[in-house]
Amino acid sequence: MGCTTGCRGISAPAPGAPPPPSSSLTLGSAEFFFLSHILTPLSGCNCSRSILEPADIGSKWLQANDLQKEVYQHLAYYVPKIYCRGPNPAPQREDLLAQHVLLGPMEWYLCGEDPAFGFPKLEQANKPSHLCGRVFKVGEPTYSCRDCAVDPTCVLCMECFLGSIHREHRYRMTTSGGGGFCDCGDTEAWKEGPYCQKHELNTSETAEEEDPLVHLPEDMVVRAYNIFAITFKYAVDILTWEKENELPGLEMIEKSDTYYCMLFNDEVHTYEQVIYTLQKAVNCTQKEAIGFATTVDRDGRRSVRYGDFQYCDQAKSVIVRNTSRQTKPLKVQVMHSSIVAHQSFGLKLLTWLGSVIGYSDGLRRILCQVGLQEGPDGENSSLVDKLMLYDSKLWKGARNVYHQLFMSSLLMDLKYKKLFAIRFARNYERLQSDFMKDDHDREFSIADLSIQIFTVPSLARMLITEENLMTTIIKTFMDHLRHRDIQGRFQFERYTALQAFKFRRVQSLIVDLKYVLISKPTEWSDDLRHKFLEGFDAFLELLKCMQGMDPITRQVGQHIEMEPEWEAAFTLQMKLTLVISMMQDWCALDEKVLIEAYKKCLTVLMQCHSGFTDGEQPIVLSMCGHSVETIRYCVSQEKVSIHLPVSRLLAGLHVLLSKTEVAYKFPELLPLSELSPPMLIEHPLRCLVLCAQVHAGMWRRNGFSLVNQIYYYHNVKCRREMFDKDIVMLQTGVSMMDPNHFLMIMLSRFELYQIFSTPDYGKRFSTENTNKDVVQQNNTLIEEMLYLIIMIVGERFSPGIGQVNATDEIKREIIHQLSIRPMAHSELVKALPEDENRETGMESVIEEVACFKKPGLTGRGLYELKPECARNFNLYFYHFSRAEQSKAEEAQRKLKRQNREDTALPPPALPPFCPLFASLVNILQSDVMLCIMGTILQWAVEHNGYAWSESMLQRVLHLLGMALQEEKQHLENLSEENVVTFTFTQKISRPGEAPNNSPSILAMLETLQNAPHLEVHKDMIRWILKTFNTIKKLRESSSTSPVAETEGNIMEESSRDKDKAERKRKAEIARLRREKIMAQMSEMQRHFINENKELFQQTLEELDTSTSGVHENSPVISDAKLTALGPEQTRVAEHRQVVMCILCQEEQEVKVDSRAMVLAAFIQRSTVLSKNRNKTTPDPEKYDPLFMHPDLSCGTHTGSCGHIMHAHCWQRYFDAVQAKEQRRQQRLRVHTSYDVENGEFLCPLCECLSNTVIPLLPPPRVLFNRSVCFLNVLNKCNSGNSEKMDQLQLPEGFRPDFKPKNPYSESIKEMLTTFGTATYKVGLKVHPNEEDPRVPIMCWGSCAYTIQTIERILADEDKPLFGHLPCRQDDCLTSLTRFAAAHWTVSSLPAVQAHFCTLLASLVPNEKNGNLPCILDIDMFHLLVSLVLSFPAIHCQDFSGVSLGTGDLHLFHLVTMAHIIQILLTSSTEENGMDQENTNSEEEVAVLTLYKFLCQCTGSALKEISSGWHLWRNLKAGIMPFLRCSALFFHYLNGVPAPSEIQVNGTNQFEHLCSYLSLPNNLTCLFQENSEILNTLIESWCSNSEVKRYLEGKRRAISYARESNKLIDLPDDYSCLINQASNFSCPKSGGDKSRAPTLCLVCGTMLCSQSYCCQTELEGEDVGACTAHTYTCGSGVGIFLRVRECQVLFLAGKTKGCFYPPPYLDDYGETDQGLRRGNPLHLCKERFKKIQKLWQQHSITEEIGHAQEANQTLVGIDWQHL
């Protein structure tokens, strides 16, 4: 199936793993019943018990004459009785019975005794292998050492890796796709440290290769041989059996009419197609169909119907009919049940063999021997051969089982590995052909074993020399690509789908070739030379078929009708790139081979070019007194191809030759005489001209296919064997011919010969009324040609061309990449070519050229070019794309300006050429070159018309610079006997000869220096003139004066330049400043925010701190003691609050009677503070939220972005959003990041997700305050709730009939209701109902919960309580608290009064309020907030004169005392440990007294504690969070500024808090004031039955202080997580590996995400494991780590989600999402903290919203299925 959702991989026990329970296993009663009744024994004997005992059968077999017959009879009888007994498989029962009846006897026979004793004995006698050989499970981490692994396919399992030396090396980590095994102990796989600690131990014992059979007793060897031969043959026969009604060598005991309809897997049909078809064909439910499909996908086949033949056949025809319409039908077969049964057992036997040989190396060798023994039919008749050759016909499950057996037997035995390798190589062609026809992925094919065999260097070498493997692979490859054109070249045009599919498969052969070549020989035998060159011949044949393929002709007039096929050819080229390089590497190792290969390659190239000049008239070109003969050819008119692999291979070999010693000493010995330089350069030159013409726009009508080809030609993936080699070929050509001839041919191919050879052509070309396009085209072509010359002369950084080493080359690449901009490690890697070991060689040199800058909290680490490397910068570096070139130019000029240098970017000094290429430099001083340069300078001087461009001039200047550098270096390295033949300076000082008499180049430069139109090039011209003078000085080393003079001039000029540069710099700064101001001004525009999110956030925060600072400092209340509440409360001057609406920009004052202003807000349920994640959510309709449990299991959090709007402006905005969304959804059915139907919208300014608004209010308390006697109320409330108030004796001054007047304007009242209802709706997950009496409770709760979360964040970050909140949070808390305090005015008065009474009754009990929670089960801060905020509802009817403030204070004291008792009751103080100071302070004495009283009340059930010091310390710590929350609460409620002491961290925070809160420092004093009443209260709290149960240890309670919740601890090394995940199996589908194991970062649960198996139903929808988990763990919000992808996943609700960068970074400060690069990853604590903070701040949903707005594709993902 194409869509694979199931888990792959098989879990057979690894060798050395504990043995499975063998015959000693006990049968359950059900199985025994089955055994004795259904399995009637074999004919004759009636005593069923004994014959079925494994021991008895085993001993019978031991005496048998014809063992095979006995065993076969046994199997023939019992196998069909045990296996496949009906429509539903029962694998566990089958296994149990098979073990007892079938395998048990075999084990007995093998051991000759009870295997329970036999096997351990074997194991003990065994010398364990020093090979690990652990077969990888899917998803298991594997490690490869980049320093020591012979190739990247050598890997270690985690255990071996951790015990190896490679741990300290540079390593790469990947997750296994299943299959493959650990190479620990394989000395050929590692250059160093082949053994881990564990496997090293084993090597010391087995020093020499010894025959493992010596450890086995002789009779055991015989028995093993017998039983292995019989069982292995049985298994192979039955698995490869093709007849329907017969069995191999087995009689059918009874032929029943029972059949299976067997469905087979293919890779064509999708899951959905199969499920749909099955439902139709066999009448099953969707669930069953999914089950069938999953098994078919995993195992390769599954019976879908059981019954008589007709019944099954009918299902088969329905399936075939239903799936045959578009594609080939699904494979279905009706099979007799006994065949299926024997096949099942056959597989079981193979697994059994695999586990038995795990006991002993000897047994393993016997099995190998049995498997490879040739059968009676000769060649290919061994069991192993039979299986291999039948591979493509077997189903997936069977293949997996026998591949695994091969891996644990043949590949683990060094002797037989070799023999097996030979069998594999001999069958190679056949196996590959089978694989081409097979439609299974390669990982399921035996062909895939090539990686295990060919990558072993000794095997590969042996197979090349003995089995001619290289040639075999290449020939097989060629055989499968038969489509050729008339010239015999590959042709991919008009490929059918099937051919394309085959083409994809055939590419794996190239991979095999790569494996064979990956380890290079250290010494060559004649045989190896011979066979390698034979392979090289075959390879040349292959390249010959590619030379000139996909030729193209320029399209003129009309655009091409159809884009030609080009990808196949490029795919081939790309795949072969590494192989071509490796072929060259091999050749480079042996001079004989190299020269032979060079000759062969040349011969083939000549063959390709035969007919090169046929039928063409040669033409003669002449210029500057030189003339050359060439062919007539125009790239723009004739066929041209980009594919020239033979030419390029020759170029590569030529460079290698140049590196040899011979080339230095006796170049005449090299086979160079046969070369014809013009022929060599012809095709590469055409290709480069094509690129230039495409760039000049001449090939526009040829469409995108050509553009793409040109792109890949230069791309890092291909260029090494394409573009680079073409340059090399031109360099080779120039070095062997007269440079004037070369240049003329080049001019001719560029179609520019006319322009430069005809003296006046230039003028005509510019003034004549020529087509502007043509002139433009020619200009571009001239530029390109000059660029090409620059490259030919300048690119000498490959060893062999220039005198450099390999690191110089890579250094240069890095320097040029970093000249563009600083880059991250991974970017650099991507820009550099990788070798066959996936290495760029970058690490070894990067330190020399760059500095690493660590990343911050976001972003990644960057490499920056070292300043001293900038002088190596070459503007015309050949690997720059045009865009990169201009970026680099800009960056480098800017750098120079910053350093106040001149901005010339002269060519860097270059290394000298190798001897073979040395003559190449003469091209610079050749006559034709000087003529070209002179002509262009002349154009520039004349400054006329179009025939001239600045880029042209720039290139000429660069070339001049290069020539001068060259001459300077020649002079500097001058040795005695050498004469400098490079005399460029002389040549450019000479004026042109007649007839044109042009001025000298030097003179023209001097003219240009002052040309006003060439301002930008002045620095460069000046540099050239300066260098010219230096050289002159060098030449005339005796003369002195004139040079100094000029230099003086230059100095002066350069100082003038500096002034100019300085002015420019200042202007630049001014411009930047202006831009910044502009940016700040446009802050109000949402566009800006979108584009510069980070920057915006920063400015926002800056603004926040600045404004809030002003805000806090403004009320000047000097030294006076500040008190937040009570009658002593500090009076605060009221100040007007004027705010601006972000929508209409109008300002307005916040007043009770004006139009409402609102803040955008987001309400969400939260479990961030939860101390109990397992709590089941109660029915929301009946749930009473009045009391919050101290486990805080679910709260309601309110957040806001702090942006203010008019209520009516917001209303209008929201209506518009709603209308727009409705229209959009109807039309497009698209999702948005927010759910309008649920009241969600984005803040119009910052696009923050919101779902309601909070009204802004003036301080509410001032409005309600009147003097009232509090205690009276208190007393009265104790005796009844308000509804019955009228029947009671009312306290004096209390007027229940008084209805307070609501002070708020209609608009504000409306908003109070809106926000209240929203809190209720979201907090309880119910439908909105503004009348519900629970609305005010939810509002108070949200206020309390939000304050608690903020207090926790501040405490965790160790920040002081006040003065450090960002403005938006400060505003949010102010509004939220004021709102909650005012909300009662829009609720039902009696309901609020009733709430108050119930709340109070929890502390001041009375009989009427039974069933209230005990004080252990109340969160005291929630209680405090609710009490204080509901109190005004009572107070407003009380006219006795006591103030509201007094009431607050009393309530606060009461709750504080309750909390103290709560803390003391639940404290888990341990007296030992801590050093206590012997102070016996007042506080300590008092708290001890209180504790003793508590002990009394609880009947001494409380732990005895005698240390007052400990108690006091504990109490202080326990109550701190409550006091801090209370301080925040009263601060926001009453607006009293916080004393400066609690705005900073410092000592005595506790005392300052107490003072601010009007509490005595010694909290226990509270109890002493009203000791009588309070003692009664304490007694009543302690006598509660729940409290008693707690004290008796029958229940638990939360103790204080509650610790802050954190995300789970993550390991430092990411591979620990991968390993953990690879051991995790899906909890629902019995032991299968989970495909997407995902870790909840909140609670640490591992989940099986994104798969059918773990979907559950949630609110009527199928959701994935993650979404389901968020509902229990995070009330809808979740933070996960997808372990395989190394990606953090945020989820909110069912529709919202986004991915977030993981907190794991590699050493280069980069994340690796998707684990593609495999660098070791380590936890970045700061980034993890940032994620944790997002969670604690309740910003996950907001983060998702921003991510989805920024990236619309995130909106379309079905997050609920994760």
Ligand SMILES: [Zn+2]
């Ligand atoms: Zn291992």
Ligand SMILES: [Zn+2]
């Ligand atoms: Zn090991």
Ligand SMILES: [Zn+2]
């Ligand atoms: Zn290593």
Ligand SMILES: [Zn+2]
């Ligand atoms: Zn407005």
Ligand SMILES: [Zn+2]
């Ligand atoms: Zn906003």
Ligand SMILES: [Zn+2]
């Ligand atoms: Zn699952």
Ligand SMILES: [Zn+2]
């Ligand atoms: Zn969780």
